[in-house]
Every structure is written in C-alpha cells, then in structure tokens.
Amino acid sequence: MADLLAEREADTVAVAEASPSEQLLLVLDGFEGPLDMLLALGRDQKVDLTRISILELADQYLSFVAEARKVRLELAADYLVMAAWLAYLKSRLLLPEPEGEEPSGEDMAAALAFQLQRLEAMKGAAAKLFARPRLGIDVHPRGAPEDLDLRRKSVYEVTLFDLLRAYGQQRARKDAGVLHIAPVRLYSMEEAVRRLSALLGHMPDWATLASFLPGGEGGGLLTRSALAAHFAATLELAKAGRVELRQEGAFAPLYVRGRPDGSQGDAQYGDSSEEVHSHD
Amino acid sequence: MIEEAANAHQADACEAEAHGAEARTGRLRLLEALLFASAEPLDEETLAGRIGPEAGLLLEELRAHYARRGVNLVRTGGGWAFRTAVDLAPELRREEEVSRRLSRAAIETLAIIAYHQPVTRGEIESIRGVATSKGTLDLLMEHGWIRPGKRRETPGRPLTWITTDHFLDHFGLETLRDLPSVDDLRAAGLLDSRPVLLGLGTMGDDSAVGTDEEA
Amino acid sequence: MIEEAANAHQADACEAEAHGAEARTGRLRLLEALLFASAEPLDEETLAGRIGPEAGLLLEELRAHYARRGVNLVRTGGGWAFRTAVDLAPELRREEEVSRRLSRAAIETLAIIAYHQPVTRGEIESIRGVATSKGTLDLLMEHGWIRPGKRRETPGRPLTWITTDHFLDHFGLETLRDLPSVDDLRAAGLLDSRPVLLGLGTMGDDSAVGTDEEA
Numbered sequence: 074m075a076d077l078l079a080e081r082e083a084d085t086v087a088v089a090e091a092s093p094s095e096q097l098l099l100v101l102d103g104f105e106g107p108l109d110m111l112l113a114l115g116r117d118q119k120v121d122l123t124r125i126s127i128l129e130l131a132d133q134y135l136s137f138v139a140e141a142r143k144v145r146l147e148l149a150a151d152y153l154v155m156a157a158w159l160a161y162l163k164s165r166l167l168l169p170e171p172e173g174e175e176p177s178g179e180d181m182a183a184a185l186a187f188q189l190q191r192l193e194a195m196k197g198a199a200a201k202l203f204a205r206p207r208l209g210i211d212v213h214p215r216g217a218p219e220d221l222d223l224r225r226k227s228v229y230e231v232t233l234f235d236l237l238r239a240y241g242q243q244r245a246r247k248d249a250g251v252l253h254i255a256p257v258r259l260y261s262m263e264e265a266v267r268r269l270s271a272l273l274g275h276m277p278d279w280a281t282l283a284s285f286l287p288g289g290e291g292g293g294l295l296t297r298s299a300l301a302a303h304f305a306a307t308l309e310l311a312k313a314g315r316v317e318l319r320q321e322g323a324f325a326p327l328y329v330r331g332r333p334d335g336s337q338g339d340a341q342y343g344d345s346s347e348e349v350h351s352h353d
Numbered sequence: 354m355i356e357e358a359a360n361a362h363q364a365d366a367c368e369a370e371a372h373g374a375e376a377r378t379g380r381l382r383l384l385e386a387l388l389f390a391s392a393e394p395l396d397e398e399t400l401a402g403r404i405g406p407e408a409g410l411l412l413e414e415l416r417a418h419y420a421r422r423g424v425n426l427v428r429t430g431g432g433w434a435f436r437t438a439v440d441l442a443p444e445l446r447r448e449e450e451v452s453r454r455l456s457r458a459a460i461e462t463l464a465i466i467a468y469h470q471p472v473t474r475g476e477i478e479s480i481r482g483v484a485t486s487k488g489t490l491d492l493l494m495e496h497g498w499i500r501p502g503k504r505r506e507t508p509g510r511p512l513t514w515i516t517t518d519h520f521l522d523h524f525g526l527e528t529l530r531d532l533p534s535v536d537d538l539r540a541a542g543l544l545d546s547r548p549v550l551l552g553l554g555t556m557g558d559d560s561a562v563g564t565d566e567e568a
Numbered sequence: 569m570i571e572e573a574a575n576a577h578q579a580d581a582c583e584a585e586a587h588g589a590e591a592r593t594g595r596l597r598l599l600e601a602l603l604f605a606s607a608e609p610l611d612e613e614t615l616a617g618r619i620g621p622e623a624g625l626l627l628e629e630l631r632a633h634y635a636r637r638g639v640n641l642v643r644t645g646g647g648w649a650f651r652t653a654v655d656l657a658p659e660l661r662r663e664e665e666v667s668r669r670l671s672r673a674a675i676e677t678l679a680i681i682a683y684h685q686p687v688t689r690g691e692i693e694s695i696r697g698v699a700t701s702k703g704t705l706d707l708l709m710e711h712g713w714i715r716p717g718k719r720r721e722t723p724g725r726p727l728t729w730i731t732t733d734h735f736l737d738h739f740g741l742e743t744l745r746d747l748p749s750v751d752d753l754r755a756a757g758l759l760d761s762r763p764v765l766l767g768l769g770t771m772g773d774d775s776a777v778g779t780d781e782e783a
Contacts, residue, residue, distance in 0.1 A: 105673055108697025151698065187757075191695060194758040199679035201748035208738045210664050211657035213390035215650060218607035219437060219445075229455040229496065231463075233524040233716075234709045237533060239457065240464035241543035243481065244535060383659055385638030386652040390660060403659075423600030437601035444598055444618075445605065525715065530725075533716050537727045540689055542703035 101141075101148075107155035110134070112189050112196075122190045127182040128166055131159040260299040265306035269316070269329075279319065282307060282327040377411075380404050384411050394432025462489050463498055467520070467532060471502040471513030490514065498523065592626075595619050599626050609647025609737055643742050645733030654740065668711075674704050678713060682735065682747055683759055686717040686728035691761050705729065713738065 104110040114133045115125050138156040141148050162185070165178030176184075206212045272285055286299050307329050310316040319328040384404050388395060401408040412433055416426040419435070427436050437445055455463075462485055465477050478485050493499045502515040516529070526532065538544040599619050603610060616623040627648055631641040634650070642651050652660055670678075677700060680692050693700055708714045717730035731744070741747065753759050 105676070105696060106698030188695075188697065190756075191758050191760075192697065194753050194756070195676060195679050195683065195695060198683055198748060198750075198753065199675045202679055202682065202739055203675060205739045205741075205748070206654045206657050208651070208740065210662055211660070212654055212740060213386070213652045213660060213662075214607040215435075215604060216390045216392040217434065219605040229453055231455045231460060232712070233526070234712070235455075235460055236464050236467070236524060237538060237541075237543050237709075238706070239460040240468060241538045243461050243464065244538070245544050247480070247482070382638030382653060383656055386656050386660055387638075389639045389650065390652050423597030423602075424604045435604065437605050438597060441598055441601045445601055527718060531716060531718055531727075533727050537689075537716070540700070540702070540705070541709065542701075542706035543709075 101152075107134075107152050108188065108192055110137075110152075111155070111185075112192055115189055122186065122193055125186060125189070127185055128163065131163045131166075134159050135163075260302040262302045262305045262309065265299070265302035266309060269303065269306050269310060279328040279330045282329050285329065377407070380407060381411050381414065384408065385415060388415075388426065388433055388435055391434070394429050394434035396432045400433070456489075458483075458486070459489050459492055463493055463516075463520075466493070466499050466514050467516050467529070468535075470515040470529075471505070473505055473511040473513050475511060477514075592622075595622060596626050596629065599623065600630060603630070603641065603648060603650055606649070609644050609649035609733070611647045615648070642740070644740070645736035645743070647733065647737075649737070651740075670707070671704075673701060674707055677704050678708050678731075681708070681714050681729050682731050682744070683750060683753065684761060685730045685744075686720070687761070688720055688726040688728050690726060692729075695761075711738075 101110075104113065111130060111134055114137075115122060115130055117133070118125055118129065135156060138148065138152065141152075162178065162181050166182060170177050208214065269285060282303060283300075285303055286296070304327070307316060307318055307327070311318050315332055317330055317332055319330075320326070384400060387400065387403060397408055397412065400412070404411060412426070419426045423438050423441060424435050425438050426433060429436070461481060462477055465480050466472055469476065469480065474485055474490065490499070494501075497517055497519040499514050499520065500517050502513040504510040505513055521527065521529070533541065533543075535544065599615065602615065602618060612623060612627070615627070619626060627641070631643075634641045638653055638656060639650050640653050642649060673696075676696060677692055680695050681687055684691065684695070689700055689705070705714065712732060713735040714729050715732050717728040719725040720728055735741075736743070744750070750759075
C-alpha cells in the first residue's frame with residue numbers, strides 16, 4: 074500500500090501535500106479498474122507473477138478498500154465487486170474445501186493469477202509495440218508521393234471508418250433531436266377494422282374471431298392487443314351494420330360473419346390501400 | 354624502428370580514413386533519407402545545416418548514383434528532390450482524376466442504404482430528414498456501390514436501392530452481416546453525440562439541415 | 569564457313585542477351601519508380617500486373633540494393649514500400665502530435681486486438697478487467713489500425729475486431745507473426761481467451777451495450 078502510494082508520488086508532485094483521501098483518489102485515478110490495481114499490488118510483492126501469493130494480494134486489496142472507506146471515499150462499484158469476490162476467495166482458501174462441483178479455492182486463485190499474468194503480458198506487449206520505430210515518427214514514407222494510376226483505386230477516398238462514422242453521427246443526430254420513446258408495437262382498432270373489412274369479403278360464413286387474428290408476427294403483448302383491437306373492431310362494424318356477431322355463452326368463442334348485404338366499401342374505413350407501417 | 358613507426362602511422366591513417374569514410378556514408382544516408390521524406394524540395398543551405406559543409410559534394414554524389422535509376426535526384430526551384438525518372442513518364446500514367454472526398458451527403462446516403470437496404474429514396478429522405486438529390490444516388494450508382502433492387506409493392510411501386518458486391522469489396526467486408534450493428538457502433542464510440550470529430554469540419558456543415566449538399 | 573556461321577550465331581546470342589539485360593534493367597527502373605511514387609505499400613499482385621511475373625525476383629534485387637542505404641525497401645502486410653532506414657530514426661524523429669497521443673487504455677486495447685485477434689469487445693474487456701470506454705475503438709479505427717472483422721458464430725454473434733495492414737505498416741511489421749514476443753506469449757498460454765473469473769464476468773458480456781464507464 075505504502076509502496077503503491079510512493080510509486081504514484083513520482084507522477085504527481087502535489088501528492089505529498091494531499092490529504093489521505095486525496096492521495097487515495099490520486100492512486101485510483103492511476104488505475105484502469107480493479108484488475109489493473111491488483112496487478113500493481115502484485116508487482117509490489119516483487120516476485121514473478123507465477124509465484125505470487127494470491128492470499129497476500131487479497132489482503133492488500135481488502136486493506137486498500139477498507140482504508141478508502143475509512144476516509145469515506147466513494148469507490149466505484151467495480152472495486153467493491155472485486156473486494157467482495159476476493160473476500161470470498163480468501164474464505165475459500167482458508168477454510169477446508171467443501172465437497173461439491175464448484176471450482177476449488179485453488180482453481181479460483183489460479184484463474185486470478187492467470188488473468189493477472191495475461192494482463193501483465195498485454196501491458197508488456199503494448200509497451201514493446203509502441204517502442205518500435207513508428208511510421209511518421211521514426212520512419213518516414215515518401216514525403217512527396219506522386220499519384221499514379223496504379224491500383225484500381227476508387228476516385229473517391231472513403232474508408233469504412235468514414236462510412237460507419239457517418240452512419241453513427243446521423244443516428245446520433247436523430248436520437249438527439251427527437252425524444253425517444255421506445256416504440257410499442259400495438260394493434261390499433263383502425264388497423265383491425267381495415268383488416269377485417271378486407272377479410273370479410275372472402276369469408277361469407279361464420280368464423281371465429283380468433284381465426285381473423287394475424288398469425289406469426291410478434292407474440293405476447295402484440296397478440297393480446299390484436300385480439301382486443303379485433304374485438305373492438307367487430308363491435309364497431311356490427312354497429313355500422315356490416316357484420317353479425319354470435320356467441321353461445323360467456324367465454325365461448327365469438328363468431329363473426331359479414332352481412333350478406335353489407336356494402337364492400339366504407340366511407341370511414343375504406344382507405345384499405347394505405348400501408349400499415351410498423352416502426353421499429 | 355623507423356619502419357615500425359611508419360607502419361603504425363600508416364595503420365592509424367588507414368583507420369582514420371576508414372572512420373572518415375564511414376562517417377561520410379552516414380551523412381550520405383541521412384541526406385538520402387531527408388530528401389526522400391521531405392514534402393518539399395530542400396535547398397542546399399537547409400541540407401548543409403543538417404549534414405555539414407560537405408552537403409554540396411554529397412548531393413552531387415547522390416545525383417550521380419541515381420542518374421541511371423528509376424528515380425533521379427533533381428534540382429528544382431532552388432532545391433533538391435527525388436523524382437521518378439522523366440523517361441518513365443509514359444509508363445507511369447498519372448491518375449487522371451485526383452482522388453476526391455465524397456460529400457457528407459453521399460457518405461450518409463451510402464451508409465443508410467447499406468444499413469437499411471432495400472430502401473427507397475423516400476425512406477432515405479425520411480431517415481436523413483432532408484431531400485436527397487438525384488445526383489447523390491446517381492453518383493453512388495456510377496461508382497458501382499449501389500444498384501436498384503426490386504420495386505416495393507406499395508402504392509407507386511417505388512424503386513428500392515441495395516448495395517453491390519463492389520461495395521463489400523471496397524470496404525473490405527465479406528458479407529453485409531459483418532457491418533457493425535448500431536449497438537456495436539455505440540460500443541465503439543461511433544454513435545456518440547460528440548458534435549464534431551477531428552477533421553470533420555471540411556466535410557460539410559452539420560447545421561445545414563433542410564438542404565441537400567450536392568454530391 | 570562453318571566458323572563464320574558459328575560466330576554469327578554467337579553474336580546473335582550476345583545481342584539477345586544484351587537486349588534481355590536491358591529489358592530487365594528497364595523493368596527494374598520502372599519497379600523502383602512505381603514504389604518510389606507511392607507513399608502507401610503496393611502489393612505484389614499490382615506490381616506484377618505492371619512489371620510481369622518477374623516482379624518478385626526484381627523486388628528482392630531492389631531490396632538488396634537498398635538494404636544499406638538511407639532509404640530501404642520494406643515488406644509489410646503483403647505490400648512493399650520505400651521507408652527511411654530505421655537506424656536513422658534519432659536524426660529524423662518527428663514529434664508525435666499531442667492530439668494524436670493515445671491513452672493507456674487505447675494502447676492496451678490495441679495490443680490486445682493485435683495479439684488476440686479476432687477478438688470481441690467482451691473478450692477485450694475480460695482481459696483488461698474493465699469496460700472499454702466509448703471512443704477507444706473508434707479512435708483506433710480512426711488511426712486506421714483496426715477494423716471490424718467477421719462476426720463470431722456464437723450466441724449473439726458478436727462482432728470481432730482485427731488489425732489492418734496499415735497497423736503493420738505503422739509499426740514496421742512484415743506480418744502479425746513479427747509482433748514482439750508473440751511466440752513466447754503464445755507458448756506461455758497467455759494468448760488464450762480462457763474464460764475468466766465469475767466476479768469479473770459481467771464485463772465480458774458482448775451483448776451488454778451502452779455500458780458507461782471510466783476511460
């Protein structure tokens with residue numbers, strides 16, 4: 074812990090005068106999350122990561138968290154989740170292993186050690202990569218390239234990045250401009266009336282209302298709203314004298330048929346050419 | 354004794370000479386690299402500042418070395434620069450058209466077609482919130498990125514637009530399914546409400562909504 | 569008579585040979601000029617289209633010719649390009665623009681993509697133990713170093729990320745096999761995307777989108 078603070082001091086001149094909570098904050102600022110911090114604590118053990126003591130590491134981490142809470146520092150949830158997990162791991166490592174199929178404490182410790190090694194390896198790889206001579210900084214291309222008609226290159230220079238960025242920005246602009254209420258796909262009565270009007274012409278006989286329901290699309294809420302809308306629509310159409318309804322008893326299937334003399338067109342709902350658009 | 358001393362002297366001289374030659378080669382290499390990497394011809398004074406007073410001599414040496422190669426060191430406008438050999442010009446056809454940047458309207462339209470295909474012009478317009486000039490679609494089609502798809506079976510039977518194989522090829526995609534989803538874009542930071550990204554200012558005015566920028 | 573004929577035959581052969589050598593020099597010069605003209609690497613296929621099937625041999629000849637000069641012919645990601653010699657870097661060093669300097673998170677993310685590719689965002693996050701901040705992937709993409717790869721054929725079909733040829737060019741790598749220590753890391757099992765701890769698993773979820781996180 075002290076080492077860790079000392080290490081960070083090199084980065085920040087002001088750290089010496091900082092209060093303990095500020096110091097902790099500075100320490101936290103230097104990390105890319107709890108795993109990164111665990112790795113830094115692990116390095117403090119000054120042993121090869123393959124021989125690191127996970128138990129000791131857990132203790133160090135937990136004491137850090139305890140200290141942070143003492144100064145009432147708000148810790149990000151990530152750090153607390155890790156603390157809880159490490160406390161659990163510690164108990165698993167210290168208590169006799171229970172019988173069961175769960176991974177043993179040793180396995181869990183090994184998995185954590187592997188993660189730390191892998192992260193360490195990637196940090197090392199990143200450092201090596203960026204220590205390489207880089208184009209435009211250490212190594213240079215021809216400064217005055219002469220454009221030749223060589224590659225079947227497009228006249229327009231546009232990359233996948235340009236394309237994705239354009240789409241992303243377009244979407245973002247749209248999202249920002251409009252209050253976004255998640256669209257709820259419900260069947261409206263108007264839709265149901267139009268649908269029934271179109272279908273009834275083809276079904277002169279009694280048929281259950283259920284057989285008129287649209288099949289296949291959606292489910293749950295959509296299906297229920299379709300049933301409700303179609304039911305309301307049959308009432309509406311019956312009122313207009315365009316259909317007849319029949320039901321044998323409460324909760325029995327509802328039968329519908331077109332009135333033989335019912336007119337095909339309808340002043341109110343006749344615009345059947347209009348598409349019903351769903352917004353998704 | 355005298356002979357020995359003479360020999361020693363000679364050896365020293367040799368070593369010094371070898372050393373000198375090495376340093377000279379180093380300077381020649383640096384000169385070569387400077388001229389290669391520079392966007393502008395470099396004048397002798399500038400080069401002397403980097404290489405030393407020998408620069409003039411070394412320039413002549415480089416010029417001689419490259420004289421019969423595919424690249425020549427030439428003096429141009431008071432400076433020195435590497436240029437492809439003049440006699441190769443017929444074989445090094447220049448690009449007739451300097452590569453241009455695609456307008457923002459065109460990129461956006463292309464992106465919308467890619468993501469929403471098959472999509473009608475009316476739909477593109479309602480997504481973009483501006484009218485799409487015919488020129489934009491023509492341009493994208495001429496370029497082989499989009500082509501007409503089936504007609505939509507709705508009133509007016511509008512034409513839909515879809516992307517081509519050349520589109521996939523150009524953007525290095527194997528299939529359309531490899532286009533990042535909106536969620537992927539959001540996760541990658543590409544669907545951010547950051548107002549302007551680096552270098553975007555040149556691509557058109559964001560506030561110009563309601564008018565379509567010409568392609 | 570017989571002798572004369574033999575001589576004449578020999579002379580013809582010589583002439584043909586001289587002619588062949590001249591043609592070869594011509595192609596070498598053209599190749600040199602083509603590569604010199606372009607700032608971007610040119611792939612062998614394109615070059616063979618202009619030079620002929622000999623392109624590969626001539627490229628090696630050019631590479632050898634330039635090996636000790638101030639400008640070298642290098643191979644990167646299937647392409648060839650002239651670049652200033654690496655050992656001259658201290659004398660040619662150009663300061664990196666402050667605005668282009670990358671955060672630690674971005675540098676680590678790039679390394680993880682390079683070494684683990686194709687890799688999903690969830691996998692990157694489980695390796696780093698922290699959510700990927702918005703703007704990291706898009707920044708790396710803006711640099712031209714990474715791009716979306718194929719979708720992983722697992723539930724949710726997450727998008728994978730891979731590095732580009734420009735990445736290789738930028739870091740002076742011929743192929744991905746030349747990544748520093750890549751063999752050692754693989755041998756040590758450190759490039760496994762082994763599933764990780766339960767406690768950190770929440771971050772490795774590719775379907776989780778729109779996570780807000782610190783940079």
